Amino acid sequence: MVIRVNDELITEEVDGMGMHPFDLLVPANLLAAAGRVVIGRCSCGSAGCGSTEAEVSRVDGVVHWDWSGDAPMEHGVSFDAAQYDVEVERLGNDQGWERTVDIGEVDIAGLELSWAGVDYRDPRKLLVALHADEEQFHIFLRFPIDADPDDVRRTLRQPPRSWQATYHSLVVGRRGRPSMAGWRWRSEDAWG
Structure with a gap:
C-alpha cells in the first residue's frame, strides 16, 4: 500500500x-x-x-x-x-487490491510459501515470494499478473535450478547465493 x-x-x-x-x-x-x-x-x-x-x-x-x-x-x-x-x-x-491467487501448497524441500500478490515494482507481474528458512533467503518468482494458477504450480513443481528467480539474503552483509540457485537466478539487488 x-x-x-x-x-x-x-x-x-x-x-x-x-x-x-x-x-x-x-x-x-x-x-x-x-x-x-x-x-x-x-x-x-x-x-x-x-x-x-x-x-x-x-x-x-x-x-x-x-x-x-x-x-x-x-x-x-x-x-x-x-x-x-x-x-x-x-x-x-476499497477492495480493488484483492486478487486471490491460490497456488496451493509448495512442496519443495527447504522452501515455504511466504505470499503471492502484485509485484510492487511492476503491477503487471504476480510476485510469488518463497522463504528458504535454513539458508535464510527470500526467493522471488515473477509471472504475468493474469497467470493461470496451474501454470504457476507447474513452474513450482520444476526443480528450483530451472527457475528464473531472484533472491535476497536475510543475513545483513552476506554475499552468496542459495544452494538451490540455477544459472538464471539473480540477486534481488541487481533486479531492474
Missing part, C-alpha cells in the same frame, strides 16, 4: 515498500485505531528486516503519527480527524 503525506511517498522513503493492504485492513483496519502500525517494510517483502512504524494517536480532533523504527522524516505528522476518518473508511471499503 502506498502512503503519501503532503505528496511525499513515505512508505518507500526508508525501507523500500509499503505493506500489503491485507496486512493493514484485514481483519480490522489498523489505521482506524490508536496504536502502533507498521506501514513500510524492507524491499525484500519482510517487515522483520526493517520497518517504518507509525504510532497513531488521537487528541482534540487531530490524528497524529509519531515514527518508530526507520523514520521516513524527522518529525511526526498530524491530520484533521474528520478528513482522516473519511480517508481511512474509503481505504477500508
